[in-house]
Amino acid sequence: MILDAAGPGSRPSALRRAAALVWLPIIVAAAYLGQPRLPVTPLAVVATAVACLGWVVMGARLERPGWDAGGLVATATGGCLMSALAGSWSTSVAFCFVAVGAAGARLPRWPAVALTAATSLTLALTIANGELVPSLLVTLGLVSAMLIGMSRRDARRRAEEQELARAAETRATEEHARAAALAERARIARDLHDVLAHSLSALAVQLQGARLMLQRDGAPADTVAQIERAHRLATEGLAEARRAVHALRSEPVDLPTALRALAADHAGATLDLADDLPEVSPEARDTLVRTAQEALSNARRHAPGAPVTVRLRRTGGDLELEVADVTGVRPEPGTGGYGLVGMAERAALVGARLDAGPTEDGWRVRLTVPVTP
Template sequence: MNAVRRLEGIDWVRWGIITVPTLFAISSASAVTWPLIVLVAVVSLPVLLHDRTAPPRWLLPAALVLVIAATGALWVLRPSGFTSVSMFGATFYTLRSSGRVASGFAVAAAAGTIIAWAISQQPSWLNALAPLAALIVMVLLAANRRGRVARLEQTELALARAQTATEEHARAAALAERARIAREVHDVLAHSLAGLALNLQGTRLMLVRDGASADTLAQIERAQKLASDGLAEARKAVAALREDAVPVERTVSDLLASYRLDSGARADLVVEGEPRELDAAVGTTLVRAVQEALSNTRKHAAGAAVEVKLVFGTDEVALTVVDRQGRRPPDAPTAGYGLRGMGERAALLEGKFESGPGEDGWRIHLTVPA
């Protein structure tokens, strides 16, 4: 809906030029001219109010053509009046503001009026040519204005296209540079960190075999964890540089890889359904659930194997994490802060969260809409 604006001075001037000269004919109005005067007064209202009432596009051109025809008839019937001013004013305004069809009707109505006036009044050839010359000048002025407006629009369009092309070129260059940096980070830093983490894992196992001190093993494990964390951060940086959202299944896989390197235990991921991009809140909830489950496994069942199952359904995503302790764990007296947090995250998404002991380990199950 268009915003209502206040009438400006140019609106009153335009309406006055088209309407007021006709009103002078009221003093000498007859039964024939009264209907024409009333018609001009009524159909000229769109000239004043067309921007305020948002009428159909055809209303203003149609009203102007009617004004030209009515004021032209008044001019033929009362040639001594000022109604010709209204006719020429309406014609000029139509030529400036309307399309080719309305302009054609306006010129035809004005030319027909001039011819009818010349036939009825029999003026000299010079006086007869003067109104036609005025009409021709109006047409030329309107054509010149249309051409100027068209050239300005073409210039603005060309500038807009040039600016868009420049911005797209700059964006493409920036994306290409970011992709190059991402490749370097992935091929050099990420691979180096992955190799370092594996070497540290092998070193830790060798030290355990050779009976190294606990302090030495702790230092190696700390270095291994730093390498694993650095690898995860490097992958996040690559995704950010490429402006790609890291898929949930890939993030979970990285967490399990870190768990394997950290504990030496088996950690498997099973994905069912067709993986797809998830809402940020849903993805964060799933990843935080896996992180908390692995943290609890490290704390309460160190070295236990972990199985993670991620199921992509039509309307929801289900996550199951089970640590295989080889025995049924005891029931927790109260839910810890981590389990409470997982339940709260699921509740915020109108999902479901279950946690408890299974036959041979602890099990959590999370279902969230997607």
């Protein structure tokens, strides 16, 4: 019977510590009521108190230097004295076996051997009266208890080492996956910069030249206005492409910081952040940021200059992002490009719900992301 086989540095749960103390009153009652009966003398009471105190210290597992070893020695000493006063094999011997077994599980090898040897010698001289066979039996029993404690400690240590190895392997796998993801992000950023950004930049230059030529040749005003609008869209697209390249090349930031940066880049945007925002997964965070970015881009494109409100709050077990402006007309999904489609696809990947459509005075995009504990 070993109180706890946890090795040094580990601490059992409160339930296990309480369960270890359950046996204490049972053993004490059996020592005084069973046969042979422990006499009720001052010395026997002192020995019982010492053994019980040591048992309590062992069971409590106080994280103080020397207390655990002191509890083991006190339990073994009190048990030996109680057994000697009983004059024969009795329930009191359980204190000795518990102390020796716990010493094998908790103490270094040689202190555990020393305590086992001292306890064996004391019991051999007091209970077995120096006879060979009883002395050998008590010694073998105590050595077995010590070895069982040592084996349980070694098994616990091996399990902890395996757990640490698995954790290190998991961390290495995560780091490898993160490095691969960063490399892929860098490749996409290069492609965006080399292809899309350069193309949009050249397109903006060409449209600017076309506008100047039309103005020189006296083209109709509506034609010049269309070219100017195309030039503005190309310029905005170039700015969006550069923002996307920057986002791909930079490290992810927390959600409130990212939303503040997006609102600061959009003239007329108002940001409303709740105080009790929960933590979300990196995938959900990226979805919220990209949705806000796309919604602000749509507002800039379709309702330039219109006031926009970006609101992030917690509603029940969900995190809700709302981007709304007070004027402007939007194309219905499927007819005005892939912005809304892309937002819906991102939402579906993280189990979120996207609602986008006109309101009484403008347009609103609402993303509801479930918060997992």
